[in-house]
Amino acid sequence: MRKLLIVGSTGSIGTQALDVVSRSDSLEVVGLAARSNAELVCRQAEAFGVDRIALADEHAAARASERWTQGQVLSGAEGLVSLITDSDCDLVLNALVGSAGLGPTVAALGEGIDLALANKESLVVGGDLVMALAEATGAQILPVDSEHSALFQLLAGESPGTVEKLVLTASGGPFRGRTDLSQISPEDALAHPTWDMGGKISIDSATLMNKGLEVIEAHHLFGVPYERIDVVVHPQSIVHSMICLNDGAAVAHLGYPDMRVPISFALHHPDRADVPVAPLDLAALGSLDFEEPDADTFACLGLAREAGIAGGTAPCVLNAANEVAVHAFLSGRLPFTAIAEVIERALDATAAAPVGHFAELYRADSEARELARGLVEGVHAK
Numbered sequence: 366m367r368k369l370l371i372v373g374s375t376g377s378i379g380t381q382a383l384d385v386v387s388r389s390d391s392l393e394v395v396g397l398a399a400r401s402n403a404e405l406v407c408r409q410a411e412a413f414g415v416d417r418i419a420l421a422d423e424h425a426a427a428r429a430s431e432r433w434t435q436g437q438v439l440s441g442a443e444g445l446v447s448l449i450t451d452s453d454c455d456l457v458l459n460a461l462v463g464s465a466g467l468g469p470t471v472a473a474l475g476e477g478i479d480l481a482l483a484n485k486e487s488l489v490v491g492g493d494l495v496m497a498l499a500e501a502t503g504a505q506i507l508p509v510d511s512e513h514s515a516l517f518q519l520l521a522g523e524s525p526g527t528v529e530k531l532v533l534t535a536s537g538g539p540f541r542g543r544t545d546l547s548q549i550s551p552e553d554a555l556a557h558p559t560w561d562m563g564g565k566i567s568i569d570s571a572t573l574m575n576k577g578l579e580v581i582e583a584h585h586l587f588g589v590p591y592e593r594i595d596v597v598v599h600p601q602s603i604v605h606s607m608i609c610l611n612d613g614a615a616v617a618h619l620g621y622p623d624m625r626v627p628i629s630f631a632l633h634h635p636d637r638a639d640v641p642v643a644p645l646d647l648a649a650l651g652s653l654d655f656e657e658p659d660a661d662t663f664a665c666l667g668l669a670r671e672a673g674i675a676g677g678t679a680p681c682v683l684n685a686a687n688e689v690a691v692h693a694f695l696s697g698r699l700p701f702t703a704i705a706e707v708i709e710r711a712l713d714a715t716a717a718a719p720v721g722h723f724a725e726l727y728r729a730d731s732e733a734r735e736l737a738r739g740l741v742e743g744v745h746a747k
Contacts, residue, residue: 366392366393367392367393367455367632368393368395368453368454368455368456369386369394369395369454369455369457369458369632370396370397370398370452370457371383371394371396371397371398371457371458371460372398372445372457372458372460372461372469373399373400373459373460373461373462373466373483374398374460375399375400375409376399376462377460378458378460378509378624378628379399379458379460381624381625382458382460382628382632383409383412383413385628385638385640386413386632388638388639388640388641389633389638391636391638392632392633394413394414395415395417395452395453395454396415396418396449396452396454397409397410397413397415397417397418397419398418398420398421398445399418399419399420400420400421400425400461400465401420401422401425402425403420403425403426403429403432404432406420406429407429410435410436411433411435415436416437417436417437417439417448417452418433418436418437418448419440419444419445419447419448420438420439420440421441421442421444421465423441426438426439426440426441426444427440442468445469446469446472449469449472449476449478450472450475450476454478456479456480456481456632457469457478457479457481458481458483458509458628458632459480459481459482459483459484459487460483460509461484462484462566463484463486463684464486464490464681464684464688464730466484466486467487467490467723467726470484470487470491470495471491471495471723473504474495474499474502476504477502477503477504478504479504479505479506479507480499480504480507481507481509481628481632482506482507482508482509482631483509485510485579485581485582488582489578489581489582489683490680490681490726491720491723491726492581492582492584492585493676493720494720494722494726495585496585496586506586507630507631507634508582508586508627508631509624509627509631510579510582511605511606511622511626511627512533512534512579512605512606513582513583513586513606514605514627514631515605515606515618515627516533516583516586516587516606517586518630519606519607519616519618520587520608523608523610526611527610527611528608528610528611529609529610529611530593530594530595530608530609531587531589531593531594531595531606531607531608531609532594532595532596532606532607532608532609532615533576533579533594533595533596533597533606534596534597534598534599534602534605534606535570535596535597535598535599536599536600537598537599537600537656537658538571538573539553539554539556539571541600543662544662546662546701547700547701549571549700549701551694551695554571554694555567555568555571564695565688565691565695568695572663572665572701572704573663573665574665574669574687574704574708576658576666577665577667577668577670577673578669580594580596580666580670581669581672581680591670591673591674596658596666597655597656597657597658598655598656598658599653599654600654602622603619603620603621603650604617605617605618605619605620619645620642620645621642621643621645623640623642625641626640663705664705665687665705668683668705668708668709668712669683671712672712676717677717677719678715678717678718678719678720678725678729679715681720681726681730681733682711682712682729683708683711683712684730685711685729685730685731685733685734686707686711686712686733686734686736686737688734689707689737689738689741690703690704690708690737691704693707693741698741699741699744700744703741703744706740707737707740708737710740711736714736715732715733715736
């Protein structure tokens with residue numbers, strides 16, 4: 366029986382992970398953590414017999430303590446980390462969204478606990494340090510993003526030196542083919558055509574920033590240089606990723622878009638478990654389409670690649686500015702087209718610095734957020 370701790374249990378990935386657990390005889394949930402949804406995390410704890418939970422928001426933790434008396438409620442970011450370090454778990458699923466996921470990633474890997482990683486920002490913000498930590502402790506990182514799960518599986522059977530290129534597919538988001546994005550509302554941007562995701566990730570998909578972050582993630586996970594990582598738009602989201610080999614062959618991972626598939630693979634690895642997803646019917650699909658991403662209209666993709674190549678604190682600044690800009694857009698304080706503008710200006714105003722310690726990343730993140738908030742206010746005041 367594998368003992369699982371889920372960080373971010375109330376979000377899209379977390380709730381789907383619990384669906385996977387409910388169908389498994391080999392997984393036991395021993396801890397749950399969330400940011401602020403006290404009511405839902407308490408219900409989840411009751412349903413899965415969990416006796417330790419954590420909420421990053423201290424007010425939410427207080428509400429949970431009043432409602433849920435069957436076990437221990439930990440509070441704040443330190444409580445969330447303590448839930449990991451003091452638990453008897455074999456695997457941590459980090460399903461938080463944003464740079465807030467870096468702390469749990471470091472806590473799990475620092476304890477030598479295997480990590481099922483859905484929080485791509487951990488590698489975007491601190492990729493070099495995170496991968497070094499995993500190597501030092503022997504903990505394994507199992508990617509949960511559908512594209513990286515696909516690459517993880519495709520690369521497993523290949524010998525060193527045989528892989529020429531990684532190809533990440535992108536749905537293109539809800540605005541694929543459009544060039545005028547000046548009147549986009551949050552409701553428009555949240556309507557993803559193929560995937561059911563949380564708000565922040567849906568906006569990142571609409572700007573193609575999500576794919577840019579995934580390029581950085583792939584670079585760190587698989588040790589492949591940026592010039593050998595491509596992105597292709599594939600609106601059906603059937604091909605999740607592809608590798609190009611030295612003999613001219615290409616190998617792809619296909620399946621209907623359902624996040625329970627990569628979640629289940631990570632939680633059960635190296636085994637596979639049944640997932641209630643229909644087998645792929647190529648005849649019914651009829652055709653699969655592919656096209657180049659529109660780098661001019663969707664500038665975030667290029668900004669992410671440039672930040673990744675620059676290295677150091679640049680990806681941290683990129684991510685912080687993006688989180689601030691996306692929040693401002695969702696709250697009606699920033700036009701959709703200004704998201705990329707805020708990110709670009711934040712990067713231009715901040716010199717990329719080398720990183721030797723996680724504390725330097727937290728400082729760079731804080732400074733970039735303050736800068737980005739000022740840029741948002743400047744756009745909003747126009």
